[in-house]
Amino acid sequence: MAVFLVIVALSLVLFLVPKKFLYPLAFGLQALIIIFTSYLAVRAFAEPEALRIFFFRLTDNDIYLVIDRMSAFFVLTINLTLFTGILYAKGYLKSYYGSKNTSELALHYFSFVWLHLSMLLVCVLRDGLGFLVAWELMSLSSFFLVIFESEKKDIIRTGIQYLIQMHIGLAFLITAFLLAGMKSGGTIGFDGLPAYFDHYKSFGVFLLFFAGFGIKAGFIPFHTWLPHAHPAAPSHVSGVMSGVMIKMGLYGILRVLTSVHDGLLQIGVFILAVSLVSGIAGIILALVQQDIKKMLAYSSIENVGIIGTGIGLGTIGTAAGIPALAVLGYSGAFLHIFNHSLFKSMLFYASGNVYRQTHTRNMDQLGGLAKTMPATAFFFLLGATAIAGLPPLNGFISEFLLYSGMFRSLSASDFSLSLVLLGGIIGLVLIGGLTLYCFTKAFGIVFLGNARSDRPSHAREAERSMLFPLLFISLFMAAIGIFPFLIAEPLGKIVTIFVPDASLLNAALPPLSGISIVFAFLFLVIFLLFLLRSRLEKKRTVTMDSTWGCGNTAADPALNQYTARSYADYIETFTRHLAGVKKKYDPIEKDEIFPAGRTYESHNTDVFEDRLISGPTGRLMAFLEKIAVFQTGNIQHYLLYAIVFIAIVILLTLMGVMS
């Protein structure tokens, strides 16, 4: 508690110090938080029992910080990502020091520190009120972070939209907590949930929790804030929001699941279905984007889908009594939570480097950056490889766990469960294939080929402080990818929360060391081939020439290549109902021998957003506008309304309706 108060006090000091001390103070504060909480988390991780620390006393209610292994896992994940976030912020915010005044920057750092604090509190508070306050603090601080560039009108608009959606989520959560707490007569909070779920039908209240947490996590169809808020926020914020903040929604769902023991099969199948839809639709929507950060935002939805698939499989495994499925499903989900926090923040930081240099997020204006920004390109390539689930990086390991879980449980499951698992396998494979499609596009269009406009022409490699966090993250990614057996034990420890029997655990986790040997061989072959080629090249002539252009050398190299839009053309036609792409152009007529110049426009839409948000609100607005005919501005009319109103009241009273 004392440490907490010190941190709160120090965070307020941020508003008092001059500009140049802002970053050191914020960094020092976060370092303090990270060291202190990581120490607690590591200590909690060692013990099977949760660590309970007295926090403060509210009227007659003691509030404790409860750190069990799952909380500890989330605390460590948050700390790691926020650490790279604040490291990256140094370089990224430098260019804003001229245009922003001290208090604006102070508010930004203050919100960043508080986002960190509130996320940590979300993971360790079990009491309903405390949890909801922390949850709200998290939404508010991230709101202030999103609207950093508040001089732009659409950013404010996006921020407000984000704030509203977060509060719809909060409303769901409050309802769910109150409902569960009142009915079971117990405490309001996570500790009161087992009492409720043990005595009442679980699905309804679980659905409320799922909706509330799902809005934060970005499950489709609750995802509509994500693709707007992520591009609007500065890159270190998007990295942190996408890397860990949306995971708080998943934490909530997992925490609720620890209290549910009946009706798990139904819940598991429901989560699996929603997750697979989120995964496939999310990545398809990512594929058709032109804005690189919007693409990454949609890809976060896809990854939440993969994590949800793991949670769903774990739940089904527990319900159906298949320990291998439960263990591998949950451990795949946890590992993917950690993995995604690594590679997604990496991709956001790398795209931040690109944005800093080129001042555009539109992929169709980029190209060829691998030559001017090789280090950024290399890290983006690593991130893309990992996110596509390809070996030898960490993304593969978590997907491997999920696949293993599903394949191993096939023979133990009955008819309908076999079909569910088959659906899971097909879904995961499709997500994998689509992700490969999406990230070859992202990397290929942004970093390879020729520049598509003059924007990238002045690009230079980002400064060291904006590359170091990427290097730091990539070490973790490579370590998990190449030495996956190292993480088996900690993962097993987290999963004990859901599958208490440790003997089942060891039997279920596959021998991951086999994978390392394959990767060693892979690296060896690549290295040997490289040496061989270098030796051969010394003896032979290596010529540089222009790309094969079918004999046509006059074509403009900037135009004679694929764009973000055309690369995704197949998917656009294949899935036009999901990601409606509207194109506007005059087709070339047959008799037009010398076509004149024309313009071409294309916009893509998100069917869920159209049907669920824009459509209904649009209709509501249209309806309200029609009602506005009463608002004539004429005083006589308003007097008439008053008289009509009084007449109606008298009439209704006389008829005995209002008594």
Next chain:
Amino acid sequence: MIIKAGIILLILLISLMFPGVINKTNAKIGGRKGAPVLQVLYDNIRLLKKGNVYSRTTGFVFRLAPLVYFASILSCVLFIPLGNHKAVFSFDGDFVLFAYLMALGRFFMILAAMDTGSGFEGMGANREAYYSMLAEPAFFIVIASLSLFTDHTSFYDLFNHLHPQSNLSYLIAFLAIYVFSLLALAENSRLPVDDPKTHLELTMVHEVMILDHSGFDLALIQLAGGLKFAIYGALIHNLAVPVSLPFALQLAILLGVEVIFAMIVGVMESLRARNKMMKNPQWLIAISALAVIAFLAVLIITRKFSLV
């Protein structure tokens, strides 16, 4: 150890002659004499002796890609068991890594094509990404059917427990072989998905992706192509042949299966035309549909599906 090395060596040898057998069959049906079976090998040796020509647009990805592609396909060879001899890499879920290694190679080849900044190669890259996405589920569904049938999850165990179960296994094996053959055609960019003999860039898929590769890099890519065919041939062999046969006979049968497989591909390529580009997605999805039939058949055989 020696046996494992022998199996790998045999697969490598087969991979060198596989494209030659296809071409020879093609030529015979077309009434020509045709190039020697090992012509592809000669071509590659000559390529290895040549210097590289790189496009000025390309960078490190373009140079790295052929190495990663070849290395990943070569690693896949070490996943193939034969008879009751385990592969070098054999563990639970090895087929997932097998499929993802193939995907890794593809990922880098697509990026290399994008690196040239050519509209043609972008076309190939784009098609490759799309088609492979559509073809990928079939492999996993077939493996899921086998693992449902045998209750095992590694290549070695799947093949070893397939046939002793019951005679009905041949029904599954037949469907699986059929699906794998179609997949092999799609993966190797052969007819009817893609025509390696076409001379128009606009209608190519794989060929147009490697327009700018030359010398050592091109040789690696072509060798990897042969390897992919040989790998699929070996998988088909494993599905078809019971493990109880003596090892020497197995090796002979493997050689026979691969040659026959290559000849069938050759015959088919001489007799039919390439799909329309727009038809390809349907054709590829149909493979997965066939694989689902295999899965349903296993559900019926294992009596999970009953009307009660």
